[in-house]
Amino acid sequence: MNDETNHSRRDFMKNGAGLLGGAALMAMVPPGVRSAAWAAGSDAPELKEVRVGFIPLTDCASVVIASVMKFDEKYGIKIIPSKEASWAAVRDKLTNGELEAAHVLYGLVYGVHLGIGGQKKDMSVLMTLNNNGQAITLSNQLKEKGVTTGAALKKLVDAEKRDYTFAQTFPTGTHAMWLYYWLASHGIDPMKDVKTITVPPPQMVANMRVGNMDGFCVGEPWNNRAIYDKIGFTAATTQDIWKDHPEKVLGCTADFAHKYPNTARALIMAVLEASKFIDDMANRRKVAEIIADKSYVNCPVEVIDQRLEGKYEDGLGKKWVDPNYMKFCNDGAVNFPYLSDGMWFLTQHKRWGLLKDDPDYLAVAKKINQIELYKQAATQVKVAVPKDPMRTSKLIDGTVWDGKDPKKYAASFKIHA
Numbered sequence: 001m002n003d004e005t006n007h008s009r010r011d012f013m014k015n016g017a018g019l020l021g022g023a024a025l026m027a028m029v030p031p032g033v034r035s036a037a038w039a040a041g042s043d044a045p046e047l048k049e050v051r052v053g054f055i056p057l058t059d060c061a062s063v064v065i066a067s068v069m070k071f072d073e074k075y076g077i078k079i080i081p082s083k084e085a086s087w088a089a090v091r092d093k094l095t096n097g098e099l100e101a102a103h104v105l106y107g108l109v110y111g112v113h114l115g116i117g118g119q120k121k122d123m124s125v126l127m128t129l130n131n132n133g134q135a136i137t138l139s140n141q142l143k144e145k146g147v148t149t150g151a152a153l154k155k156l157v158d159a160e161k162r163d164y165t166f167a168q169t170f171p172t173g174t175h176a177m178w179l180y181y182w183l184a185s186h187g188i189d190p191m192k193d194v195k196t197i198t199v200p201p202p203q204m205v206a207n208m209r210v211g212n213m214d215g216f217c218v219g220e221p222w223n224n225r226a227i228y229d230k231i232g233f234t235a236a237t238t239q240d241i242w243k244d245h246p247e248k249v250l251g252c253t254a255d256f257a258h259k260y261p262n263t264a265r266a267l268i269m270a271v272l273e274a275s276k277f278i279d280d281m282a283n284r285r286k287v288a289e290i291i292a293d294k295s296y297v298n299c300p301v302e303v304i305d306q307r308l309e310g311k312y313e314d315g316l317g318k319k320w321v322d323p324n325y326m327k328f329c330n331d332g333a334v335n336f337p338y339l340s341d342g343m344w345f346l347t348q349h350k351r352w353g354l355l356k357d358d359p360d361y362l363a364v365a366k367k368i369n370q371i372e373l374y375k376q377a378a379t380q381v382k383v384a385v386p387k388d389p390m391r392t393s394k395l396i397d398g399t400v401w402d403g404k405d406p407k408k409y410a411a412s413f414k415i416h417a
Contacts, residue, residue: 053102066274111172122254133326150186179217233315268377340403353417
């Protein structure tokens with residue numbers, strides 16, 4: 001469009017705004033002009049305020065930073081971060097409209113979309129928020145019995161019969177899948193050999209302190225907090241299970257993504273800007289200081305900052321700098337909503353009996369993951385977009401996941417429900 005066309009369109013939008021709603025107004029503009037308009041930053045979001053839920057975890061940082069550092073205002077919206085008590089609360093508030101979007105477990109979005117264990121509602125993944133940075137913590141009581149590894153845990157479970165209890169954060173979520181995968185990789189059947197319970201992330205440490213569990217899988221900083229409080233140790237990081245695994249996503253209902261595409265796009269752009277900011281290691285201490293506040297994670301800065309900067313210790317005397325620490329952007333490699341990532345969670349839902357039958361894995365992923373919307377946003381903030389919506393990864397047990405034959409992959413595991 002030339003300057004005159006742009007000027008005329010701005011006048012039209014300004015004068016017509018009082019007569020027509022934004023969605024109706026944009027429907028009158030030809031698609032090509034509409035695309036060029038938002039690309040030029042002149043297509044206003046339908047909503048000015050966007051309520052975004054989060055759970056107190058280190059990886060809520062990109063949502064919080066987008067708000068605190070005002071990256072959101074750059075794109076014409078105001079993110080209202082909403083601290084939630086549990087993933088079930090996030091699910092309920094997303095589906096009933098109390099929240100427009102949320103920092104949420106990848107597998108939770110897919111579970112709700114397919115109606116696993118509760119309400120069924122069409123859902124969308126706008127972008128991936130982070131890779132890596134979760135862990136499996138075991139209790140000091142296990143350590144006292146000589147258990148410091150998965151192999152040692154297997155020997156104890158076989159030799160000393162009792163109820164072993166492990167916690168995850170949501171039945172279809174990432175932490176449940178990492179916990180089950182890790183146990184199974186060491187020959188422990190998570191459905192038969194141990195008991196698993198659901199506990200909200202901020203309550204993990206308190207529950208382990210009073211002896212309610214032998215281990216848990218959760219996001220940081222709660223694994224490091226268990227070490228800080230001298231009640232547990234890190235047996236494995238989730239990047240040990242799958243290097244650069246998908247973790248939290250920016251999730252919403254399909255209704256929101258379709259009804260308010262400009263708002264969704266603005267939200268993605270704001271969070272991408274925050275993700276780039278966080279991935280500059282020089283900013284990580286500042287990020288830790290911001291999210292440590294009681295309004296957000298409510299945890300000592302040093303507990304958050306240590307692993308946020310990739311500086312690990314396991315509570316057993318080992319210290320290391322992990323190159324596969326929690327990443328938030330990595331020039332878009334983190335944020336792209338790979339179809340294969342979503343499909344992987346479905347294969348594990350099938351593996352553990354959460355899905356009775358094999359779904360159309362690829363079709364479900366294509367419906368949920370909003371790749372075109374993401375591409376539009378990423379292009380505007382100059383974040384690279386991968387060419388292939390599928391990626392290949394090797395997991396801790398040596399299996400390779402590439403998304404090519406999900407039904408076969410889901411059925412290939414020796415230990416399954």
